[in-house]
Amino acid sequence: MDAFSRAGSGPPPPIGTCPVNTENPTTAASSQIKDMDAVAIRFCGDSGDGMQLTGGQFTTTSALFGNDFATFPDFPAEIRAPRGTTFGVSGFQVQFADHHIHTPGDAVNALVAMNPAAFKMNISDVEPGGVVIVNEDEFTKVNLKKAGYAPDENPLDDESLSTRFQFRPIPISRLTRESLADSEMGAKDVDRCRNMYALGLVYWLFDRSLDTTIDYLETYFGARKNKPEVAAINVAALKAGYYFGETAELFPVQYKVNPAPLEAGTYRKISGTEATTLGFAAAAEKSGTDILYAGYPITPASELLHGLSALKHLGIRTFQAEDEIAAVCAAIGASFAGNLGVTGTSGPGLALKGEALGLATMLELPLVVVDVQRAGPATGMPTKTEQADLLQAMYGRSGETPCVIVAPSSPSDCFEMVLEAVRLAFRCMCPVLFLSDGSIANGAEPWRLPDLDAIEPIPVTHPTEPAPGDERLNPYRRDPDTLSRPWVIPGTPGLEHRVGGLEKQDVTGNVSYDGDNHQHMVETRAEKVHRAQAIIPPLEVDDPGDTDVLVLGWGSTRGSIIGAVNGLREEGVPVAMAHIRHLNPFPSNLGEILEKYSTIIVPENNTGQLRFLLQGKYLKPVIGINELKGRSFQVAELRDRIRTCIDEGSP
Amino acid sequence: MTTENGNPAKDADVQLPTLKAKDFTTDQDVRWCPGCGDYAVLAAVRKTLPTLGRNKEDFVFVSGIGCAARFPYYMETYGMHSIHGRAPAFATGIKIANPELDVWLVSGDGDLLSIGGNHTLHIMRRNVDVNIILLNNRIYGLTKGQYSPTSERGKVTKSTPDGSIDSPLNPLSLALGADSTFVARGIDIDAKHLTVLMQRGAAHRGTAFIEVYQDCNIFNHQAWFYASQKESRPETTVECVHGEPLVFGAEGDKGIRFHDGGLEVIQLGGEYTVEDCMVHDERNRLQAWMLTRMHYPEFPEPLGVLYCDPDVPAYDAALQEQVAHVREQRAGQDLAGLVQGKETWDVG
Ligand code: SF4
Numbered sequence: 001m002d003a004f005s006r007a008g009s010g011p012p013p014p015i016g017t018c019p020v021n022t023e024n025p026t027t028a029a030s031s032q033i034k035d036m037d038a039v040a041i042r043f044c045g046d047s048g049d050g051m052q053l054t055g056g057q058f059t060t061t062s063a064l065f066g067n068d069f070a071t072f073p074d075f076p077a078e079i080r081a082p083r084g085t086t087f088g089v090s091g092f093q094v095q096f097a098d099h100h101i102h103t104p105g106d107a108v109n110a111l112v113a114m115n116p117a118a119f120k121m122n123i124s125d126v127e128p129g130g131v132v133i134v135n136e137d138e139f140t141k142v143n144l145k146k147a148g149y150a151p152d153e154n155p156l157d158d159e160s161l162s163t164r165f166q167f168r169p170i171p172i173s174r175l176t177r178e179s180l181a182d183s184e185m186g187a188k189d190v191d192r193c194r195n196m197y198a199l200g201l202v203y204w205l206f207d208r209s210l211d212t213t214i215d216y217l218e219t220y221f222g223a224r225k226n227k228p229e230v231a232a233i234n235v236a237a238l239k240a241g242y243y244f245g246e247t248a249e250l251f252p253v254q255y256k257v258n259p260a261p262l263e264a265g266t267y268r269k270i271s272g273t274e275a276t277t278l279g280f281a282a283a284a285e286k287s288g289t290d291i292l293y294a295g296y297p298i299t300p301a302s303e304l305l306h307g308l309s310a311l312k313h314l315g316i317r318t319f320q321a322e323d324e325i326a327a328v329c330a331a332i333g334a335s336f337a338g339n340l341g342v343t344g345t346s347g348p349g350l351a352l353k354g355e356a357l358g359l360a361t362m363l364e365l366p367l368v369v370v371d372v373q374r375a376g377p378a379t380g381m382p383t384k385t386e387q388a389d390l391l392q393a394m395y396g397r398s399g400e401t402p403c404v405i406v407a408p409s410s411p412s413d414c415f416e417m418v419l420e421a422v423r424l425a426f427r428c429m430c431p432v433l434f435l436s437d438g439s440i441a442n443g444a445e446p447w448r449l450p451d452l453d454a455i456e457p458i459p460v461t462h463p464t465e466p467a468p469g470d471e472r473l474n475p476y477r478r479d480p481d482t483l484s485r486p487w488v489i490p491g492t493p494g495l496e497h498r499v500g501g502l503e504k505q506d507v508t509g510n511v512s513y514d515g516d517n518h519q520h521m522v523e524t525r526a527e528k529v530h531r532a533q534a535i536i537p538p539l540e541v542d543d544p545g546d547t548d549v550l551v552l553g554w555g556s557t558r559g560s561i562i563g564a565v566n567g568l569r570e571e572g573v574p575v576a577m578a579h580i581r582h583l584n585p586f587p588s589n590l591g592e593i594l595e596k597y598s599t600i601i602v603p604e605n606n607t608g609q610l611r612f613l614l615q616g617k618y619l620k621p622v623i624g625i626n627e628l629k630g631r632s633f634q635v636a637e638l639r640d641r642i643r644t645c646i647d648e649g650s651p
Numbered sequence: 652m653t654t655e656n657g658n659p660a661k662d663a664d665v666q667l668p669t670l671k672a673k674d675f676t677t678d679q680d681v682r683w684c685p686g687c688g689d690y691a692v693l694a695a696v697r698k699t700l701p702t703l704g705r706n707k708e709d710f711v712f713v714s715g716i717g718c719a720a721r722f723p724y725y726m727e728t729y730g731m732h733s734i735h736g737r738a739p740a741f742a743t744g745i746k747i748a749n750p751e752l753d754v755w756l757v758s759g760d761g762d763l764l765s766i767g768g769n770h771t772l773h774i775m776r777r778n779v780d781v782n783i784i785l786l787n788n789r790i791y792g793l794t795k796g797q798y799s800p801t802s803e804r805g806k807v808t809k810s811t812p813d814g815s816i817d818s819p820l821n822p823l824s825l826a827l828g829a830d831s832t833f834v835a836r837g838i839d840i841d842a843k844h845l846t847v848l849m850q851r852g853a854a855h856r857g858t859a860f861i862e863v864y865q866d867c868n869i870f871n872h873q874a875w876f877y878a879s880q881k882e883s884r885p886e887t888t889v890e891c892v893h894g895e896p897l898v899f900g901a902e903g904d905k906g907i908r909f910h911d912g913g914l915e916v917i918q919l920g921g922e923y924t925v926e927d928c929m930v931h932d933e934r935n936r937l938q939a940w941m942l943t944r945m946h947y948p949e950f951p952e953p954l955g956v957l958y959c960d961p962d963v964p965a966y967d968a969a970l971q972e973q974v975a976h977v978r979e980q981r982a983g984q985d986l987a988g989l990v991q992g993k994e995t996w997d998v999g
Pocket of ligand 1: 687689788793866
């Protein structure tokens with residue numbers, strides 16, 4: 001039995017074993033190497049300890065090595081919470097594997113804890129037999145007190161640690177200082193290299209090359225920040241950590257996770273935010289339309305504003321507005337003038353934008369609204385993920401205000417779904433909501449580079465004369481197929497016209513208070529959105545056969561659902577699964593699919609919002625598995641809950 | 652070809668259209684109450700646009716909500732009647748998307764100073780090249796007569812039966828406080844004067860903020876009569892002309908002088924002469940500030956262009972410049988390169 005168990009599969013290894021595995025001896029000079037199929041590592045420390053950087057580097061190195069991976073950065077809302085406190089703990093988990101994986105892993109196989117607070121907050125997530133490396137130098141009286149331990153209590157004194165885990169207290173602070181003793185740099189700079197020392201040690205443990213991180217440090221500190229001396233001590237600490245692992249014989253074996261058999265192609269590591277950014281750049285190019293992204297800083301959507309603001313050379317301009325409302329309004333103004341207006345926010349911001357979305361619905365102009373959902377209501381838990389804005393996206397406005405809704409299902413999927421959102425916005429001439437969430441935006445995975453030439457152009461037309469047969473422009477003369485109105489932009493001679501939030505007479509666009517016309521317009525706006533089904537791909541079901549159980553998900557739960565369903569199938573429980581990426585309108589074959597299964601289970605990180613929509617629309621009982629813990633489902637837990645649902649039958 | 656103030660006009664060889672006020676008139680019935688001050692302003696705007704040397708299709712009128720905000724429906728240009736208070740944000744988006752457009756924002760005191768106060772503040776500090784006409788009638792008209800943020804203290808309305816207890820906002824002081832680069836004031840029934848202000852505003856590259864004293868003859872009739880009527884106006888207002896002394900009064904017998912750290916009204920002809928009056932300098936922000944603080948009846952209220960600083964770059968122009976610069980700097984960096992990112996690896 002491995003010291004590590006693969007996340008979500010098989011029973012935990014026997015407690016109290018630190019097996020020295022003698023299988024698979026390799027040619028490594030000083031130690032043995034043991035192959036693993038997947039490992040989840042968590043780096044944690046104070047938010048000033050550079051844990052995100054450390055985790056990111058380990059991920060990049062694993063990616064370049066060829067592993068499949070998924071990451072889960074977990075940081076506090078406080079930028080610099082008082083040092084050493086539990087609410088200032090920042091963590092970064094990455095699972096890397098020699099096969100396809102979809103989640104950052106349930107249990108932690110290896111933990112690196114840089115201080116007592118990080119140890120306290122994370123130790124319970126480590127699987128029995130897992131590796132636990134702690135920086136014992138930081139377990140001082142003062143730090144223990146800050147972490148909330150009782151006077152005279154030091155958790156490292158717990159003798160069971162070394163029977164429950166491969167427990168390795170290491171004086172990382174002292175060793176870092178000693179390894180940099182020759183450096184001229186001050187104590188502060190030297191101490192900041194502790195994370196690289198720890199990373200070096202972990203690199204040794206997992207038999208990884210240092211090259212990528214050395215390159216990074218030299219480019220980042222050396223070339224970009226013009227601080228080659230800082231680069232030098234970080235590199236020195238990294239190497240020292242690695243050699244320490246090699247010579248100290250702390251671990252009987254090194255672990256190795258071989259490359260995963262991914263589809264052939266060129267890959268990169270990509271986060272949801274990056275993929276969203278690239279999606280907009282691609283949309284600008286494919287539609288020949290410049291984009292104005294207007295946003296207001298809000299966690300966890302601000303990174304999108306940052307990313308897009310650097311793309312002025314690719315047809316994207318950004319506008320940091322004075323508030324959420326101004327952001328959506330500026331985006332609508334830009335769409336009126338012929339750009340594609342895009343705004344991005346999180347749930348509280350979406351609430352503020354509601355009235356303007358109503359206006360965009362009346363004006364019938366294209367608009368994309370990115371909602372990176374977070375745990376709510378109100379400020380809630382801004383850095384934690386949740387899927388609880390679906391009904392807000394669907395209904396959160398005054399009057400009958402149908403908007404198109406799409407949702408990416410993983411970080412890399414954002415690229416394709418942004419293109420889809422833009423395509424739909426242009427086709428329907430209405431707001432399209434793009435429901436991402438914290439775990440998608442901040443999570444990262446490998447991404448096979450797309451063939452950009454193969455992406456279909458996105459058609460956009462701006463009429464320069466009235467419709468055939470019309471003497472003058474009728475701004476609400478609709479396309480008979482799509483029901484969309486012509487997008488005539490200011491500056492076009494002879495087609496001057498007015499739009500506004502008052503109800504419009506169909507065809508002429510004149511203000512109208514006529515009841516029959518209002519009914520007609522409400523129905524037409526809804527039908528226009530409904531007709532988008534024509535270009536929405538049918539929902540695909542992964543059905544192993546011989547099952548009447550369907551697990552249906554949307555958004556970021558995809559990875560956990562795949563893991564859970566695969567687990568059940570391995571146990572011999574056949575279960576079908578499907579993942580909805582178009583939430584309004586739904587794919588046209590959804591009703592048909594629901595009819596085929598007698599048990600439909602919908603796991604969501606909310607109290608049952610998709611379930612509500614499905615039951616309302618298709619009048620079909622649906623079982624919900626609902627969890628709101630600020631993170632995605634744990635695979636094993638979800639698997640067990642699905643099994644229970646199956647055993648207990650229909651609701 | 653550019654006008655004196657650097658306003659972009661069409662190329663010299665392009666035939667400019669000869670437009671008339673009626674070319675800017677839509678087929679929509681104007682729905683303001685008979686006698687509303689908005690009619691006069693609408694007529695003045697329709698007359699002004701043909702003098703600006705732009706094509707009709709280049710004008711965009713944007714408004715928020717309120718009586719004044721119906722304005723775009725009556726202008727045969729591109730237009731957007733938006734939502735309450737947010738017109739400055741829409742106008743900003745339009746200018747960012749297409750800086751060539753000549754964007755006008757017309758709305759009321761409730762819209763721009765109450766629900767939309769934040770956006771009004773920010774469009775001015777950004778100096779987006781938009782002409783703002785604030786139709787100030789010191790009341791909520793469309794919602795039938797509640798006091799507004801510019802209503803005088805003690806105002807008795809439906810929502811303040813015992814009199815309002817908050818102080819009114821001074822729109823021009825707000826504009827200066829927000830570092831607006833063009834601040835002016837006119838009166839609804841003086842079309843000629845308004846036309847000059849609007850021409851100046853249109854020529855100004857940056858936010859031109861023009862407050863117009865507008866009569867709501869239904870809910871706040873005669874609120875501005877002290878300043879707007881022929882008989883009283885010379886005594887209750889002072890016309891600010893750049894380089895000219897601040898003199899007012901039917902006989903030109905009064906002036907404004909700077910004394911003891913502030914302004915005061917002086918009687919000319921006796922102890923004081925025109926020489927003692929403050930000379931209006933529209934580039935002087937502190938002087939402009941003092942002028943905005945002159946309230947009737949202690950002072951005559953200032954009309955005209957109180958402040959103009961043509962040297963501050965407009966937001967939209969600065970953005971264009973930045974975009975051009977970045978494009979030049981990153982020439983050759985394309986989508987494919989961006990998609991590829993910093994590190995890639997090959998499989999298979
Ligand atoms: S209510 Fe007042 S402001 Fe509104 S249209 Fe009537 S007169 Fe004009």
